[in-house]
Amino acid sequence: MTISPGTNFDDPRFCDDERTPVQRMHDGDYYIADDELAALTKRAVRLLSLYEQVHPTDSDIARYLLAQVLGQVGEHVDIRPPLRVDYGYNISIGDGSWANYGLTVLDVAPVVIGADVLIGPNCSLYTAIHPTEPGPRRAKWESAAPITIEDNVWLGGSVVVCPGVTIGENSIIGAGAVVTRDIPANSIAVGNPARVIKNLDPTTPRAIEAVGVGVIAHTGDHA
Secondary structure (H helix, E strand, O other): OOOOOOOOOOOHHHOOOOOOHHHHHHOOOOEOOOHHHHHHHHHHHHHHHHHHHHOOOOHHHHHHHHHHHOOEEOOOOEEOOOEEEOOOOOEEEOOOOEEOOOEEEEOOOOEEEOOOOEEOOOOEEEOEEOOOOHHHHHOOOEEEOOEEEOOOOEEOOOOEEOOOOEEOOOOEEOOOOEEOOOEOOOEEEEOOOOEEEEEOOOOOOOOOOOOOOOOOOOOOOOO
16 A cells, blocks of 8 residues: 555545655654555565574674664673564663563554663553544554653553553553553553652662562561
8 A cells, every 4th residue: 555645535634735644753743654654664574584583693693683773772681582663663672671481562662661671571552543533544644752761760561551651660560561651760560551669769778579569479678
């Protein structure tokens, strides 16, 4: 399917718009995916297939391939394959971040992953938005809102982060949570929809623990 500029939508709200679907997508407006976007997805899929093959045996080639897909990759980043993306170039990931198996990032809008972020297995970051109106949805309209995961965040296994969400620095999202709204820095959030159940004070020394995220039962505070 090829869609020409200015004929993306049979709707008065989009008449006389000469932008391509890619331009509309980058501008955060509704668009319909065309052959150019399909080609970008196929490129990412091919490169990530190669990345999955070489990751266990050649870290240098794996890093090179990852850098060809993602927009920015910091130092000492490791993403265990399989990694699934829409386009890849809308994703940046900071120094020292690590993702376990099965990360899916629908990067229709920018996805910023900070430094020293830990991402558990089978997590999903979704920027894509589809209309609630049945007609436009059937016509394949879509848009997106960016996701930001700040430094030193830990996402437990199978966490889903929804469009437009920012997760603040040092926060922890418990396994299986669905994050539908912003989470402030230095928080523990769990559930569907995710809600903050505890505030963290990063300036106070504490014994190592994993309270409230289903890992180690809390037995009381320690010096």
